[in-house]
Amino acid sequence: MIFNIIAAIVIIFYIVFIFFIIRAFYSIEKEKREKKEITMNCWYCRNELIWGGDHTFEDYGIDGEGIVSNLSCPKCEADVEIYKKFDDVEEEKKKEKKNDTNKSNL
Ligand SMILES: [Zn+2]
Numbered sequence: 001m002i003f004n005i006i007a008a009i010v011i012i013f014y015i016v017f018i019f020f021i022i023r024a025f026y027s028i029e030k031e032k033r034e035k036k037e038i039t040m041n042c043w044y045c046r047n048e049l050i051w052g053g054d055h056t057f058e059d060y061g062i063d064g065e066g067i068v069s070n071l072s073c074p075k076c077e078a079d080v081e082i083y084k085k086f087d088d089v090e091e092e093k094k095k096e097k098k099n100d101t102n103k104s105n106l
Helices: 002-037 088-105
Strands: 050-056 066-072 079-085
Touching: none
Parallel strands: none
Antiparallel strands: 050 066, 066 079
């Protein structure tokens, strides 16, 4: 009798475990698909660019508020920098992000 209960508990744990693995797998796949939509190809060889990181205008010594995104081509080693000025909405988002990072640093 006790073995049946233990077996049932073990089976339930297995089912829950498998459920979480499947869910994790699908969320990773979904993330990949969503990321795939935001891609950019190399101007020279049309290969997909790899995002390296973002910097602020301040980091580059440029006046105003904005973001500089760095991308590079793994095929022909071209470097791409995208300069984007913040509009009011993005400005607010950036400020929120900054506040969040300040909070997390504390
Ligand atoms: Zn290239």
